[in-house]
Amino acid sequence: MATNDVRGLTPALGVPLTSFLTVMFALVSWGSFTDDRFPYLGPILVAGLLVVGTGVSARLLRVHGAVVVLLQLLFGTIATSLLVVHHPMPVTAGGRARVVAEMTEAYTAFNPFDLPMSGSGIAPYLIPGGVAAVLLADILAVSMRRPPMMGLVVLGVFTVPFSIIGAGGWGGVSWVTFALTATTFLVMLRLDRAQQLGRWGRRLDEDLPIAPAAGPAVIGVSAVAIALLAPAWMPSPDITLPGLGPGDGNGPLRVINPTVGLYDDLRRQSDEIMVSVTPVYGDTETPPTYLRVGALTKFTGTEWTSGNRDVPSDQTGVATFEPPMSDPTLLGAETTYQLRASNKFQSTWLPVFTHPLEVIAKGPWRYDEDTLDFMSTEGRDATVAGQQWRTTSAPVEPSQQRLLAAGEPGVGAPPGMTDLPLLPDEVEEIALAKTADQDRPFTKAVALQNWFRHSGEFTYSLERDVGTDAAALVDFLTDNKVGYCQQYATAMAVLARELGIPARVAFGFLRGDEDEDGVWHFRGRDLHAWPELWFEDIGWVRFEPTPAAADTSEPNYTTGALGNAPDEPEAPVPSAGTSVAPVPNRPQREAPDTPEVTDTADEESNAGAVWAGVGIVALLGAVALAAPAVIRRRRRRARLGGDVEAAWTELGDTAIDLGLPWSGTRSPREEAGILSPHLQGREPMLALQRIVAAVERDRYAEHGAGAAVGEDVRLVSAALREHADKSSRRRARLWPASIFRRPAAQASDGPTSRSERELISS
Structure with a gap:
């Protein structure tokens, strides 16, 4: 069966x-x-x-x-x-x-x-x-x-x-x-x-559930x-639930590269206000220095990243810090600022001024004691957008004499700040060549800055992205020499590490604009990147290698008698295909791409591709519409050539297609009694009786050898279609309902029918 x-x-x-x-x-x-x-x-x-x-x-x-x-x-x-x-x-x-x-x-x-x-x-x-x-x-x-x-x-x-x-x-x-x-x-x-x-x-016991x-x-x-x-409850803080994150726990927090997205904003150069800063106490007359968001400390050979940060839970967003150096005379005047981030600034890092002495930022913030970066413990779910916080900072203002007196590079620096992957030999050769006449770490750093900024060899442009891998770095240093602040900051940091000077890349904002209320606004166009180098007993010191075509100013301690001209040369004229900011006011926003003019062949190719796509979609739609009718015809041919049960199923599907009552759960005689009024003529009625007798004999006789009833089913089905109206016949032919309906399992299905026959025969 x-x-x-x-x-x-x-x-x-x-x-x-x-x-x-x-x-x-x-x-x-x-x-x-x-x-x-x-x-x-x-x-x-x-x-x-x-x-x-x-x-x-x-x-x-x-x-x-x-x-x-x-x-x-x-x-x-x-x-x-x-x-x-x-x-x-x-x-x-x-x-x-x-x-x-x-x-x-x-x-x-x-x-x-x-x-x-x-x-x-x-x-x-x-x-x-x-x-x-x-x-x-x-x-x-x-x-x-x-x-x-x-x-x-x-x-x-x-x-x-x-x-x-x-x-x-x-x-x-x-x-x-x-x-x-x-x-x-x-x-x-x-x-x-x-x-x-x-x-x-179907199960024998109808009272039991059919489902598992x-x-x-x-x-x-x-x-x-x-x-x-x-x-x-597990000691792994990388997956958190609302209210159950690691921010209030006692274990260390491991933060890996949470600075995603900031360089995208760096190149976007928008006029949107990102952070507003109000001086509250202290030196409220001096413009705020660079507003630092974070630091990148690890160079992989293809990119600068924040590296892995192990931040204990007690290093929260409310903290005080000691001055970064032992000599208090190197510290400038303290100033307390009230900061507020706009809803546009979706950063998981909290901006603070360089060398903070106190930070009051309530929320899921923790800091890294090596970099003093403040990071969200909840990642993307808790950003600085719309938040307010307060910070007190004092700029480090070392003199040239103090920097020249710094000892061997790397003394007292955090570990790993001179690590580099395997790079082409040209990188080290360039670092040594550009600092060949210098014998102190600070003068070597200034020589690198002056080469990028004052030699006239490099061009500032937002339209040229030179890439980040080692080959692109060599190309930037030797051939194209066109880029924006990201390339200059990362290149100088790599060359400084080649010389054994601890270096990292900081990113944040240039000086903002002051409004009539004395509030300083840092905008998207103010985003910037710069290198910071470590010197003994002083700490991290900012340098500015980005060419003067951008509105960047080099620190005072790098000017004067260290080799750069007092009158800065004009920015070099860019080569074809590049552009320079026309006004040395801010890093200019990237010019929109000029639409390319396509030739007729390309337009025809595009049109052909579109029409081919439309044709494919139309073909698939036609296949989908024709599929039910095709499936129904294939089933009909297979069933009419099969056994009694297959023929009986075909008769039921024909009734369903024509909209006639057929449940699949009644006995064969009950189903036949309901179909009889829809038949006309003696031959279809006799054929239906023969079909019912064959089904009953197949289901309930001990040996169940039913005769073939395919021709009788064809006769009854034709009579049912002839008796139905035109719309029912059309619907049954084009969109048969039996394809989309799952009839209830019949008593004859599978092992159930065999069990019933065994019980009757016994």
Whole structure:
């Protein structure tokens, strides 16, 4: 006897859709890479639905599993290519060229420290990866019928931000994302198990639940709850819950690269007010010095990062500090400032003036005693936006004589401040060549600053991004010599370390603008980066290598008799393709990209790609509309050539398609009695009686050898269609309802019918 499979569109959609939702919820964690999730989640949603829809349609059509995967791969690739490069075929010459160009541009712009990037900038990498995750999850959960293995895909998705950004930055997974992903994953497992059990048919005891027991659901929910709550008691502070984070704990906090996104603002050069500063006590007449946000202490060879920070819980945002040097005469006048961040400044670091003596910042803030950087313990969930705090600071004002008298470089400096990875030999050769005539650490530092700032070899420009790897560094120092403050600060810090001088890169704001109320406003265009070098008994000292074309001023202790001209030369004329800020007032905002004029061939190619995409979408729509009718015809042919039960099922689906009453739970004679009024003529009535007799004999006779009734079913079905109205016949032919309806399991299904026959025969 044949057993009826769990049929219909609803059970066919259950596992694929929940698998798709699980991956989509997991992909939300990739929001760490971008300031807007829609540019990558939207295209993944469209292409993913196409992949899942192709799989569902092909499986309903009983297409071979390998062919289903090939179709999903084909349509997924076409959709992804259209969404990313606006060309349907990435393997053709034109499509491949566009893919290479798009990926090259995204790779050039991508920098783990520049995160979050703009949505369109990082999307060419995220969209193909997300669609691939959806496809792999569908293959494992549906095609291979191994839903638990789909958890490996989710784990891989979660691992991407962890491996690139680190758990201490914004690369962690929020508890909401984790809970939604785990919930849909459990629902997928539950639907898969119910579908497998449903294939065995109806239970003999109708009072017992058809669904599996609640035990697995309780276990799954408990596992999710434990996974969410356990980090609050475990000694790992990288995953937090609201109100249960590590800010009030006693263990150390490990912060990894929390400065993501600030260099993106550095290049944006907006007029938005980021921080407002009001002098309260002390020297309220002197303009505030550079407002420092943080310091980068580790150079990996491709980027400067904040490194790993072990910050104990007692180093909170309310703290006092000793002067950074033993000689109090090097400390300037103290000033207390009231600071307020605008809602636009989404920074996880708290800006303070260099060399703070006291900070009062309530909230989830802790500081690193080596750098005096203040960082949020809750990452992206708690930024400085809209916050107010107070700080007292005094500038360090060493004289040239004091700096010239500094001892050996590195004495008393924090560890690791001269560490460098393996770099090309040219970097060390340049450092030695530019300081060959100097014999003291301070004069070597000034020589490097003067080379960048006054030699006339370098050009300030916001339009040239020279990259961050070792090859780009050598190219910047030897060839193009065009860049903005990031390149100059990082290059001087690297050269200083090559000379054995402790160095780091600080970032923050230049001097702001004062309004009529005496409030200083630091804007997006004031964002800046500069190097700081360590000198014995003095501490960190600021230098300014960025050329004078930008409104930057070199410190007084680096001028005078140390070799730089008293009258600074005009900024060099930039070479073709670069631009210099026209007014030496502030680092000018980056000029908008000039739209390129495309030729007719490119326009035709774009139009062809668009029309090809429209044609593909139209074709897929037509396939989706025609699929139910095609599935219905295939089922009809298979059933009419099969056994009695298959023919009886075909008769029931015909009734359902025509809108006639058919439940699938009544006895064959009851179903026939309801269909009889819809038949006309003696032959269809006799054929229906023969069908009922054959079904009863097959189900309840000891040996159950029923005669073939395919021709009788054809006769009865034709009579039912002839008796129905035109709209019912049209609907049954084009959009058969039986495809989308799951009839109740019949008494004959599977092992149940055999058990009943054994009981009767005994």
